[in-house]
Amino acid sequence: MSQTGAHIIAVGNEKGGSGKSTTALHLAVYLLHQGHRVATMDVDSRQQTLTRYLRNRRTTIEASTRQIPMPKHVHMPTAWGDSIRENQVVERDMFTKAIAGLRDEVDYFVIDTPGFDGNLARLAHGFADTIVTPVNDSMIDLDVLARVDPVTGEPIETSPYSRNVQKARAERLAATGAGIDWVLVRNRISNLGSRNASQVQTTIERVAAKLGCRVADGIAERVIFRSLFPIGMTVFDPLEADLLGGAPSMSHVNARQEYRSLVAALRLPAPARHDSQAEMVRRSA
Ligand SMILES: Nc1ncnc2c1ncn2[C@@H]1O[C@H](COP(=O)(O)OP(=O)(O)OP(=O)(O)O)[C@@H](O)[C@H]1O
Numbered sequence: 001m002s003q004t005g006a007h008i009i010a011v012g013n014e015k016g017g018s019g020k021s022t023t024a025l026h027l028a029v030y031l032l033h034q035g036h037r038v039a040t041m042d043v044d045s046r047q048q049t050l051t052r053y054l055r056n057r058r059t060t061i062e063a064s065t066r067q068i069p070m071p072k073h074v075h076m077p078t079a080w081g082d083s084i085r086e087n088q089v090v091e092r093d094m095f096t097k098a099i100a101g102l103r104d105e106v107d108y109f110v111i112d113t114p115g116f117d118g119n120l121a122r123l124a125h126g127f128a129d130t131i132v133t134p135v136n137d138s139m140i141d142l143d144v145l146a147r148v149d150p151v152t153g154e155p156i157e158t159s160p161y162s163r164n165v166q167k168a169r170a171e172r173l174a175a176t177g178a179g180i181d182w183v184l185v186r187n188r189i190s191n192l193g194s195r196n197a198s199q200v201q202t203t204i205e206r207v208a209a210k211l212g213c214r215v216a217d218g219i220a221e222r223v224i225f226r227s228l229f230p231i232g233m234t235v236f237d238p239l240e241a242d243l244l245g246g247a248p249s250m251s252h253v254n255a256r257q258e259y260r261s262l263v264a265a266l267r268l269p270a271p272a273r274h275d276s277q278a279e280m281v282r283r284s285a
């Protein structure tokens with residue numbers, strides 16, 4: 001468990017469009033549906049995809065008679081002063097205050113980070129207990145984690161993003177004795193088994209071994225994800241035809257199963273309040 005009490009999950013990858021925002025919202029909503037208290041934080045101040053996704057969700061909820069859960073959401077703006085040093089201090093202050101302000105109210109934070117390096121992205125990775133890195137299912141996207149020998153397929157050199165994550169992990173380990181769990185997830189996996197797909201799987205496992213992180217089973221490429229953003233929904237929400245403009249399909253069911261497997265693979269700690277509730281039940285038995 002983190003220094004803050006709530007478990008912090010940062011979804012990160014400096015490669016743009018790898019599925020960070022989609023994954024962040026799905027993780028958050030799945031945990032909400034499991035009865036947990038969840039806060040989301042958007043530190044991608046340029047695109048604000050998660051913030052806009054949740055705004056769409058609010059609109060859908062207001063027009064609906066169904067019970068649809070909503071996380072507590074914080075959007076973290078970039079500081080725009082003249083001094084980089086001062087901006088960093090201001091951003092750190094805002095970030096730590098946002099976490100501290102919600103730490104006793106939620107069980108999990110899910111933080112969406114931008115597809116580029118920056119102070120807020122580093123703060124999110126540095127504060128995380130679990131880092132989830134979605135990787136698009138292609139060798140080009142793996143290159144953002146490590147440079148791979150084109151002949152042998154061996155990872156030769158870690159990338160700047162991986163080095164940042166490793167630095168955050170080393171600092172956490174030195175400070176608290178507990179590391180940051182880092183999990184890679186293949187995203188948008190082609191349904192057609194191909195030579196590329198098996199090459200990506202073999203290589204991602206080698207890269208993970210080099211980086212000392214884990215690989216979770218991936219999420220398939222599914223058209224359904226395109227229709228979810230405008231209504232702010234996830235595959236875990238009540239997906240009736242009137243919301244989606246079409247009947248829910250096997251694709252929803254399969255996508256749910258994949259995200260469930262992902263959360264299981266993350267091995268998130270049970271929230272402390274659940275532990276104490278379980279203890280009370282044991283004592284009264
Ligand atoms: N499993 C999937 N199947 C099909 N489309 C997907 C899947 N996951 C994500 N997408 C689509 O890929 C696009 C990029 O996803 P998303 O915005 O989540 O990526 P991102 O990593 O947050 O991007 P950025 O780096 O720009 O913040 C979106 O159009 C999203 O709907």
Ligand SMILES: [Mg+2]
Nearest residue numbers: 020021044049
């Ligand atoms: Mg995004």
